[in-house]
Amino acid sequence: MRICFFGTYILGKGYPVNQTILQALRAGRFEVVECHADLWKNPQGRWSSLNWLLSPFFWFHTLWAYLKLIFKYYKIGPYDLMVVGYLGHQDIFLARLLNLLKGRPVVLIAFNSLYETVVQDRKLFCARHPVALFMYWIDKTACRLADLVLLDTKAHIDYFVREFELPPSKFLRVFVGSGFESAHSTPTIPSKPESVFEVLFVGTYIPLHGIETIIQSAKILETEPNIQFTLVGHGQLYPEIKEMAERLRLSNLKFIGRWIPADELVGYLASAGVCLGVFGKGEKAQRVIPCKIFDYLAVAKPLITADTQAIRELLIHRENAYLCPIGDEQALARQILQLKNDPELRQKIAMNGHQTYLRFCTPDAIGKALVQAFHTLESSHTAC
16 A cells, blocks of 8 residues: 655654654555655744744745645655644645545544644633634544544543544544654663662643642652652743742752753663653643653653553553552652662563553554554545
C-alpha cells in the first residue's frame, strides 16, 4: 500500500507523534511518500497565547506553505491512502479538496482537541468566545472530513464522541510513543546507588502538568537528606511556578529553564532515581498520556504519575509505574520516599515499564495496529 503523508505537520523537538507514525508505517511495510511544508517554527510557544492568529505574517506564511503543498502534491503520483499529520486539523480541509479527484481514504492524526486545549485546559478563552467557537468548529469539522481519526487513548476517544457528537467507529487509539531514537531507548538505571536521589520532571509548564503539586511535595521533603528535585523545560506557567518555588525558599529544587535536546536529556535521565509524569486536576489530565511518560518507559526509568482513566489503559500501580492520587502532594511525597528507600521496587517498576513500552509503544507495535486498520479502511472504501 502506498501512503501519502500530508500537511504542515510538526517534526521538531518535543513532538514525537509524526516521527513515530512515520516509523510505524514503514515498519508495517507501507510505502510512504511525504508531502510536507514547514509552518510551525515554534510549536511549543504557540499555545501560550494566540496572538499569532492576528498576525498578517502568519497568514502569509500559511498561504505560502499551502501553495508549496499543492505543488508537491501534484508531483507525488498515485497513492492508496492519505494520512494528514499532526497537528493537521486545518490541513485536512486542503487535503480533502486535493483528494477529491482521486477519492482515496483520508486519515487524520488528531491526538488533540484545539477547543479542549485552549478553552478547557489552558483557559485562554471562555467557552462562548468567538475564538473558542471557531476552535470547536475546526475540531468537529476536521473529524467529520476524515474517514478515520487517530487519538492517543480510549478516554480521549470517549471525549471526542461525546463532545463533538461523532460515532465511535470514526476513531482508532494509537499510543504516542517516544521521541527517543532507538539508540537512546535502552535502560539507563544507574549501576550504583547515588549519594543524591534525583527526582526529575521534564515538561512545557502547561496546566495539565500540575507542577504546583511537585513544588509542594518538594517543600514537604525539604528536610529529607539527599533528595534533589530537577525541573527541566519552559512554557506557559514557568514564571508562576518559579515564583512559587522562590516564595517557598526551596533548597532542594533547581530549574533548568530551557528545552534541551534528546542527547542532553539522556544524561539527566541516567542520573534520575525517579521521574515524574503529570498531576494536573483538570479534565484533560484524565484523558491523555503525555509524551514524557513514553520517554521514561523507553529508557526504563521508574515513574510516578497521576492515577487517571487514560494512564490505566497502559500502566498498573506498583507493577510498571507508581500511580498517585491526582493533585495530592502529600501522597506524591510519600511515594517518592517509598521508592527512594526501596531500590528493588524501583528496579521492578522500571524494567516492567520498559517491557510495557516494548510490547505496546514502539513503532513496530504501533505499525501492527495501523496495518490492520488501514487495510480494512482501504478495502471498505474500494468496495464502496
